[in-house]
Amino acid sequence: MSNIDQLSVNAIRILSADAIQKAKSGHPGLPLGVAPAAYELWSRHMNHNPKNPKWENRDRFILSGGHGSMLLYSLFHLFGYGDLSIEDVKNFRQLGSLTPGHPEYGHTVGVEATTGPLGQGMAMAVGMAMAEKHLAAVFNKEGYDVVDHYTYVLGGDGCMMEGISSEAFSLAGTLALDKLIVLYDSNNISIEGSTDIAFTEDVMKRFEAFGFQTIEVKDGNDLAAIGAAIEEAKADKTRPSLIKINTLIGYGCPAKQGKASAHGEPLGEDNVAALKENLGWPCKGDFEVPQEVYDNYKAIAEDRAKAEDEWNKLFAEYCEKFPEMKTLWDNYYNGYDLTALLESEEYWAKGDKPEATRSTSGAVLNMIKAHMPNMIGGSADLAPSNKTDMKGAGDFSKDNYAGSNLHFGVREQAMTAITNGIALHGGLKPFCATFFVFSDYTKPMARLSSLMKLPVTYVFTHDSIGVGEDGPTHEPIEQLAAFRSLPNFTVYRPCDRVETAAAWAYAVTSKETPTGLVLTRQNLPQIAGSSKDALKGGYVIAASTKAEPDAIIIASGSEVSLAVGAKEQLAAEGIDVRVVSMPSMDVFEQQSAEYKESVLPKSVRKRVAVEALSDFGWYRYVGLDGAVVSMKGFGASGPANVLFEEFGFTVDNVVKAVKGIM
DSSP: OOHHHHHHHHHHHHHHHHHHHHHTOOOOHHHHHHHHHHHHIIIIIOOOOTTOTTOTTOOEEEESSGGGHHHHHHHHHHHTGGGOOHHHHHTTTOTTOSSOSSOOTTTSTTOOSOOOSTTHHHHHHHHHHHHHHHHHHHHOBTTBOOSOOOEEEEEEHHHHHSHHHHHHHHHHHHTTOTTEEEEEEEOSEETTEEGGGTOOSOHHHHHHHHTOEEEEESOTTOHHHHHHHHHHHHHOSSSOEEEEEEOOTTTTOTTTTTSGGGTSSOOOHHHHHHHHHHHTOSOOSTTOOOHHHHHHHHHHHHHHTHHHHHHHHHHHHHHHHOHHHHHHHHHHHHOOOOHHHHTSTTTTOOOSSOBOHHHHHHHHHHHHHHHOTTEEEEESSOHHHHTOOOTTSOBOBTTBTTOOEEEOOSOHHHHHHHHHHHHHHSSOEEEEEEEGGGHHHHHHHHHHHHHHTOOOEEEEESOSGGGGGGOGGGOOSSHHHHHHTSTTOEEEOOSSHHHHHHHHHHHHHOSSOOEEEEOOSSOBOOOTTOOGGGGGSOEEEEOOSSSSOSEEEEEOGGGHHHHHHHHHHHHHTTOOEEEEEOSOHHHHTTSOHHHHHHHSOTTOOOEEEEOSSOOTTTHHHHTTTOEEEOOSSOOOSSOHHHHHHHTTOSHHHHHHHHHHHO
């Protein structure tokens, strides 16, 4: 290792240690241990341009071990990403800074994914690698590989312990994602001490079983060995690669290196001083970096940028030779205009017979796919039940990366993170699907969708006790309340074909918010009053005769028909009721105060909500004087119609509830 290389590696370590010490919190162990691997990758092997961090054909780098965020911020500062200043580094972990405790996508220039929950970055990297393969199959022509880049992901023992990593890498091996390279920071230390207390498996053998090429670097400070391993990984054109890099956590700090205490707490002022002395750091003050180091990083950045210059020339020739592909590229990366479809009579046509909203959803999905070719997605081995198969779109596999139907296998956690990765990559409009009760497996990754403002679509079918004979293990109860409580996540539970079309219209036109479509297994009647007003989240689906009704019934999904039936029965008894369909509380709350008052006037305090799930969240609409017909416990096994009667989801019981508050 040359002197300038050594200084450049140590600059990452020193900036990380100083920033964490100043913040009095953070995780110095990872950046101190893997600084050489990061420097070698970024300086000699990874195609990136700090002056254009969004270059479409850049190599992606995801720090799955997001607690080691100062590794990224040090790299960004030294390479000149977004002009991340030394003052930004000094403000590590402070309110409003560009250097938050964990990397945040969309907040700090250069961050490819929000990470921190261990393992999720690993799975998102698989999604990015899948996106690269699909887009390459769509766009590349002989002699014009305009989509041709690698995805690198770095994580440690914790990421390897999390089950989501195994789910994702099992799929990556099956799909032969050869441009996925996993850098495994193996230091045998976790927060509680040696990994031997809970993690003694042979990770290399596990990855061999997944179908990966496996490479080991004995010394994590050996730049030449690390570089050779990366090139060996890139040379394998049939398998993804794992590079195990043996490191020493907290390297360079005599009192901390190799110890669990190096993981998640500042080194301490004396230990930072000892680190600098031990590494032979030439600067005495905090946050001081020799000018020759900055000059080295600048020269490297300029050299790395040449890859984009070459690509720009290639892409210009490609566009000239294949103008139709340039149009396709612009549509993929800038988004399709769906105005004509979403304003057509065909799209909003009423259903002519009872139908499960999952089936309606499948028909609408295929209609949208015909106008949005870059839509890609699939289910956790449930496409026939979720109705998410896109007809004629082909199946994505190692033999056909051009296919748009993704088969995730029974891997809900990895599926969701992979879908996030596809969205992060750019150029594609992804969705994923499973039974609503299994949305529990997707929740942590859906939360990251919301945090990162990714407009991913979630198709959740089999939405209530209507699942029937499969029983309480498969009948969701509390899941709807959980997703409604998630900030920046929109839930739609439609009652018929028109409302399902509205839900999909909202989902595919959303720019910064993921959407969950909660759909029935059982057939539902088409409601006469359903309309495009479902795009407002809540609306009057059956009006009262009087301007001010005697009571209001509010319902969603399969229970809207019960509410309409109860209205008719109450009318025969002289009680004039308004029925409000509430497919999306989230969207309704975004409407003006005037609109919400027009739908749910404050003067009408007698209100009943009906929903075959938990009542959590409904009292904001029914108030202290109202009532909720809902599930009070778990479901049971039996035919759906029997269960609805057993648990009180009948017209008679809704009528009884309204009378009870009159």
